[in-house]
Amino acid sequence: MTTRFTRLSNLNGVTSSLADSPCIGICSTTQWGDDRCSGCGRTYSEVRDWHTLPEVEKKLINIRNASEKYNIRQLKVRNRVKRAETPPKEL
Numbered sequence: 001m002t003t004r005f006t007r008l009s010n011l012n013g014v015t016s017s018l019a020d021s022p023c024i025g026i027c028s029t030t031q032w033g034d035d036r037c038s039g040c041g042r043t044y045s046e047v048r049d050w051h052t053l054p055e056v057e058k059k060l061i062n063i064r065n066a067s068e069k070y071n072i073r074q075l076k077v078r079n080r081v082k083r084a085e086t087p088p089k090e091l
Contacts, residue, residue, distance in 0.1 A: 018058075018059045018062050018063070018074055019055040019058040019059050019062075020058075020073070020074070021040075021050055021073070022040040022041070022042065022061075022062050022065060022070075022072035022073050022074060023037075023039065023040050023047075023073065024039045024040055024071055024072070024073055024076075025039070026038065026039040027039060027040075027047060029042070029043065029044040029047050030044070030047060037070075039070070039071060040065060040070055040071070040072050040073070041064070041065030041068060041070030041072065042061060042065065046061055062074060
């Protein structure tokens with residue numbers, strides 16, 4: 001079931017599920033005809049049929065691609081600015 005949060009997180013590039021699309025927006029299978037996407041690692045048929053695949057298969061695909069060092073969206077962490085331990089001294 002897709003919730004409002006999940007749909008919004010997909011737009012922001014952050015995922016809430018391992019079954020979400022791993023796409024990072026540089027699909028070389030559809031754009032250049034590569035056997036596997038250089039971005040997320042999916043094959044052309046996996047990209048094409050993603051919305052019809054069962055959740056468990058999507059998760060297995062994402063685990064395979066993450067283990068092969070593809071930069072899937074589920075591995076991305078939002079950039080966070082670390083706060084200083086102590087505030088800077090005023091001059």
